[in-house]
Amino acid sequence: MTDTDRAPAAAPAGDADRCGPLDATRAATAVLDGDGTVIGWGPAAQRLLGHTPDEVLGRPVAALLADGPDAGLRDASPPGAPQPPGPGGPAAGPRPAGARRQVLHLRHRDGRTVRVLTATLPLASRAHTGPARLLAIADADETERWEALQSMLRGLATQSPVGLAIYDTDLRVVWTNSALYREMGTSQYAGLGPDDMVAAGEVLSAGYPPTLEETMRRVLATGEPVTELHYRGRPPVDPDHDHVWSCSYYRLADADGTHLGVCEETVDITDRYLAQQRLDLLVRAGGVVGTTLDMSRTARELSSVAVPQFADRVTVDLVDAVLRGEPPTAGTARDGRLVRVWSTPAAGPADGPGNDAPPGPAGPGRDGESPAPDRTGTGIGTATGSGTGPGTVPVRYPPDAPQSRCLATGRPVLTDGPATTLVVPLRTDGAPLGVVTFHREGRRAPFDTGDLPVADELVARTAVCIDNARRFTREHTAALSLQHSLLPRNLPRLTAVDFAHRYLPADSKSGVGGDWFDVITLSGARVGLVVGDVVGHGLGAAATMGRLRTSVRVLARQDLAPDELLTRLDDLITQAADEEADTPGSVTGTVPQGPARGAAGIPDDQAVGATCLYAVYDPVTGVCRMARAGHPAPAVLDASRGAVTVPDVPAGPPLGLGGLPFETAELRLPEGSLVALFTDGLVHGRARDSETGLDELSVLLADHRDRPLAELCDRAVTALIPGPVDDDAALLLVRTRLLDAGRIATWDLGPGPEEVGRARALAARQTADWGLDDLAFTTEIVVSELVTNAQRYATGPVQLRLIHDRTLICEVSDTGHTAPHLRRAAMDDEGGRGLFLVAQMTQHWGTRYTETGKTIWAEQALPPP
Numbered sequence: 001m002t003d004t005d006r007a008p009a010a011a012p013a014g015d016a017d018r019c020g021p022l023d024a025t026r027a028a029t030a031v032l033d034g035d036g037t038v039i040g041w042g043p044a045a046q047r048l049l050g051h052t053p054d055e056v057l058g059r060p061v062a063a064l065l066a067d068g069p070d071a072g073l074r075d076a077s078p079p080g081a082p083q084p085p086g087p088g089g090p091a092a093g094p095r096p097a098g099a100r101r102q103v104l105h106l107r108h109r110d111g112r113t114v115r116v117l118t119a120t121l122p123l124a125s126r127a128h129t130g131p132a133r134l135l136a137i138a139d140a141d142e143t144e145r146w147e148a149l150q151s152m153l154r155g156l157a158t159q160s161p162v163g164l165a166i167y168d169t170d171l172r173v174v175w176t177n178s179a180l181y182r183e184m185g186t187s188q189y190a191g192l193g194p195d196d197m198v199a200a201g202e203v204l205s206a207g208y209p210p211t212l213e214e215t216m217r218r219v220l221a222t223g224e225p226v227t228e229l230h231y232r233g234r235p236p237v238d239p240d241h242d243h244v245w246s247c248s249y250y251r252l253a254d255a256d257g258t259h260l261g262v263c264e265e266t267v268d269i270t271d272r273y274l275a276q277q278r279l280d281l282l283v284r285a286g287g288v289v290g291t292t293l294d295m296s297r298t299a300r301e302l303s304s305v306a307v308p309q310f311a312d313r314v315t316v317d318l319v320d321a322v323l324r325g326e327p328p329t330a331g332t333a334r335d336g337r338l339v340r341v342w343s344t345p346a347a348g349p350a351d352g353p354g355n356d357a358p359p360g361p362a363g364p365g366r367d368g369e370s371p372a373p374d375r376t377g378t379g380i381g382t383a384t385g386s387g388t389g390p391g392t393v394p395v396r397y398p399p400d401a402p403q404s405r406c407l408a409t410g411r412p413v414l415t416d417g418p419a420t421t422l423v424v425p426l427r428t429d430g431a432p433l434g435v436v437t438f439h440r441e442g443r444r445a446p447f448d449t450g451d452l453p454v455a456d457e458l459v460a461r462t463a464v465c466i467d468n469a470r471r472f473t474r475e476h477t478a479a480l481s482l483q484h485s486l487l488p489r490n491l492p493r494l495t496a497v498d499f500a501h502r503y504l505p506a507d508s509k510s511g512v513g514g515d516w517f518d519v520i521t522l523s524g525a526r527v528g529l530v531v532g533d534v535v536g537h538g539l540g541a542a543a544t545m546g547r548l549r550t551s552v553r554v555l556a557r558q559d560l561a562p563d564e565l566l567t568r569l570d571d572l573i574t575q576a577a578d579e580e581a582d583t584p585g586s587v588t589g590t591v592p593q594g595p596a597r598g599a600a601g602i603p604d605d606q607a608v609g610a611t612c613l614y615a616v617y618d619p620v621t622g623v624c625r626m627a628r629a630g631h632p633a634p635a636v637l638d639a640s641r642g643a644v645t646v647p648d649v650p651a652g653p654p655l656g657l658g659g660l661p662f663e664t665a666e667l668r669l670p671e672g673s674l675v676a677l678f679t680d681g682l683v684h685g686r687a688r689d690s691e692t693g694l695d696e697l698s699v700l701l702a703d704h705r706d707r708p709l710a711e712l713c714d715r716a717v718t719a720l721i722p723g724p725v726d727d728d729a730a731l732l733l734v735r736t737r738l739l740d741a742g743r744i745a746t747w748d749l750g751p752g753p754e755e756v757g758r759a760r761a762l763a764a765r766q767t768a769d770w771g772l773d774d775l776a777f778t779t780e781i782v783v784s785e786l787v788t789n790a791q792r793y794a795t796g797p798v799q800l801r802l803i804h805d806r807t808l809i810c811e812v813s814d815t816g817h818t819a820p821h822l823r824r825a826a827m828d829d830e831g832g833r834g835l836f837l838v839a840q841m842t843q844h845w846g847t848r849y850t851e852t853g854k855t856i857w858a859e860q861a862l863p864p865p
Contacts, residue, residue: 020137024139025118028045028049032134032135033131034130036061037059040058040131048137049064049107050110053108065105065107067105073133100119101117101119102117108845113580116135116138116140151406152300157177157178163176163265163267163268164265165177167261167264172192184235185236194211194212195212195215197235198675201232204230204232214292225249229247229248230245230247230273231244243270244268244444245267250262252408268544278453279306282457282461285457285461288305289461292775295322295473299318299466302316303344307354310454311438311439312436313343313439314343315340317341317434318466319338320394324473325470327474329431334546336398338434338435340394341397402415407432407435412456416690417446420439420445421440422451423437424459425459426466428464435763479542482543483546487516495737496618497519497619497736498734499732499734500710501733502729503731504728504729504730505728506725506728515534515681515729517530517531517859520552520557523857525809528556528614529677529734530615531613532549532611533612534606535606535608535610541606547607551569552569555568559849562626563663564627566655573608576657595747607655608656609657611628611679612628613626613632620738620803626664628650632679632694633651634649634676635675636667639672640670642829644701644856649665650662650663671736674705675735676701676732676733676734677731679730682716682729684727685725700719701716709733712733739803743805744802744803745801746801749764749797749798753791759785779802779810781841783800783810786810788834789835794816794853795816796853817849817854819849842860844858
């Protein structure tokens, strides 16, 4: 770096900052005569240029110029350039008449060039030999820095958009700049405190004292500046609207370090602050609104976001068809009723999304809305999966109400007045779902067009969530209806058992499941008991449950043993799943996307993995035989001992997986024993494992075993499922009975045709003893035909049994394993008409295989009493 390029050191702070380098008290001066000869040379000039008076006096000043004598003729002051100060410093006023300012390059005594700024002031003397001009000389770089600083200070005082105020050590205003006057008005602020300049002042930034005075005292005491403190208030120039300022504070001190006060810098950031608040509002709405598929809760979540930041109150009204899950149409809002699902309580902000309190009361409408309760029909109180709780209230608006106009036009409606409202339509795919009404009251700024985009975005996000909840409600309702239609509605009244049942679907988040139960009448007064669970939730699970229930009923009518029934059911599921996996598609030709097989090569069918327990109870012998496919074993209360046990029923694999056989366990149950068949959802919960739940169920059964079964079911469900659950649950409680010995008649018949007549006589006598004379003739024919078939086509002993139950049951057992078949005999056939007569004269007939052979049975309806 050359000497010419080197910048001079900054001048020390102090008086030099208040007086410019060309001020008479600081500048290097020389006196020139009329010819430009130096006749006076001051000490400051010697310090600046190094020349002594003896070396300069009497010589032309042009000899000092580094650029030659002609350089002094150039005027370096461009048009409009700042004027040099007068002898009084910055406050001395404009340059005196005739003063001339130049930037020159003078030669230092040591040979280097010094860039200087000169100001030439003509003196009163006009003589060529006397003083004619005063030449003030200063370092040009230092002068330019000083003048830039002065320009900045003038700009801060008069032109800066940043409001400035200086407070003394008592924190009272002593000076403000022009920007602050423009922001606050032309009031006199001298002597006011920082919190007295605006009305309703409030510190918004977290982590600061509640008042500006406390903040400034901390700055004055510690010297630590404060930046970007947000402060809200109403300035005198705009007393009806809130403004927000970004405030910064720093301590002022003199050259000796004495504290002089605090300087305040303020910038009105109202527009930026509101824009950021609106953005934050939308960001928060994205994380809060729509956390569930509950329409009322979604409305409450919208209110928790909007109140109090955007509005003072919020009401949400939905079209009643939407609450039922029906798709909205263009005429839905005009023809249908509106139902208020949420109204912010009048006192205080809305409850947060974690509060499960019912919606606030939908009181009298304001601002022209005037909703009236709709008493034309019943309220929406039935649960459909949307969770439209008891707080929903039907409302009607006058045709000229903002809500009615909003629904009719599909556009937001903004009302004026002391309490303004902004009504925004809830729409999806162009169809109305309802309206959201935002209210602002009191001294809060009314809604304006700048609020419309925010309200539109908030309501649009809410509309998407509500439409999702509506779609879920529709699917949930359809699945629930399907499941209820597939579950048994009118179970038969039986002599063998008393029973009660309960089914609880999962809550809305999980959807309808595939749990089911059934009670099936079997031959010989026996009863089949079924409980099962399909993997998954939704329409697919409900449909699969219907398939399995129907299959079980068909197989049970064939009088299969429990293990054989589960084996047949497992084969059906495996075969159907394999066929679907090998040839995916449907009768419509549609091929579903994705693989037809899931993990580990298991077919992707919801029936695969289902569990089932099937039991057969015989009231004649008191024997219950059961088998299970991956299902929990039942809880059994032995009436003779009063103890609850879980029988050791071999656990076969879930249906459709194969690999292991199913086994039947046999229990002998005393009369009055309790059998609890259930699905996993009853005993397994969010905070409880299956073993703990089973223990609770066992204790409850033991403590209340004498209560009616319906009451016992309710107690069990209430105790084990106190709240919403993720899985549905089914419970089937059975209390066993034994048939009276007087209602059962059994005879062993020998070989030979004469036994047919004996059997007929025994049957006639027994029906007479039971008072069933009207059935004597029919019974004789049935017994004759069945015993004749046994004598003709089987070997070994034959047994005849009559059971007087809700029907008259006739059973003939033999050691043969060939079942007879019903056929139509030809005109020239000598046989084949006996079984046809039996089928025509009885209500039901069939074949049941046993370990020793088979049993042919027939049932006759009892005559009316």
